[in-house]
Amino acid sequence: MNLFRSEEHLERWLEDREPGGTTSAGNLCQLAYAWYGDRLDPDWQPRTVEQNQRILDDLGLTGEFWRLS
């Protein structure tokens, strides 16, 4: 899971590798808050796969690549 300055940098880094999943740093930040915002809560409980999938879906991270199961 990496950061790149631009699409051009990402394409150069990929070379012949199959591209994976891409999103903007802004969307990644929203994902981080939705996924990890409760991580230090004293009453933390594990989420289900379905709950995690909904977080991805809500941020437009959809399609086969982003399926958790």
Add this chain to the structure above:
Amino acid sequence: MNSLDVGVRNFLYRSFAERAKTPSLEDVEAEFGLERVAAESVLRRLHDAHALVLEPDSVQLRMLSPFSCVPTAWRVHAAGRTWYANCAWDSFAVCAALHSDGRIDASCADCGDPIEIEIKDGRAAPDDHLFHVLVPARHWWDDIVFT
């Protein structure tokens, strides 16, 4: 994950965040009055449940995601300290977990140039760098260190 497992998991996170030190097996034993073998079993169950990541072939903590218990190239300045994250996603998540503004010090995986991102009120600035993950989501935990 039973109630003891969740309690140990929450203790490990709280301890790490408050003490700036990776909690040890001995800390778990003392906090919960557990024998060594029982404390090890809890940590291994938490590892298997993806609630934390242990070093290979040991019960030493490697990841309390988004925090890394070992130095990495992903540094985050937040809540008055510098933290290590496990990857690009986790670097943003350190601020999310701490409910703190902060600054991410990272670099472009292609050219190595520094990338600095400020996190304020849950928003990134700048927000136009690209995040990329090679591994499909259903395989993230096949080898989480590689992912």
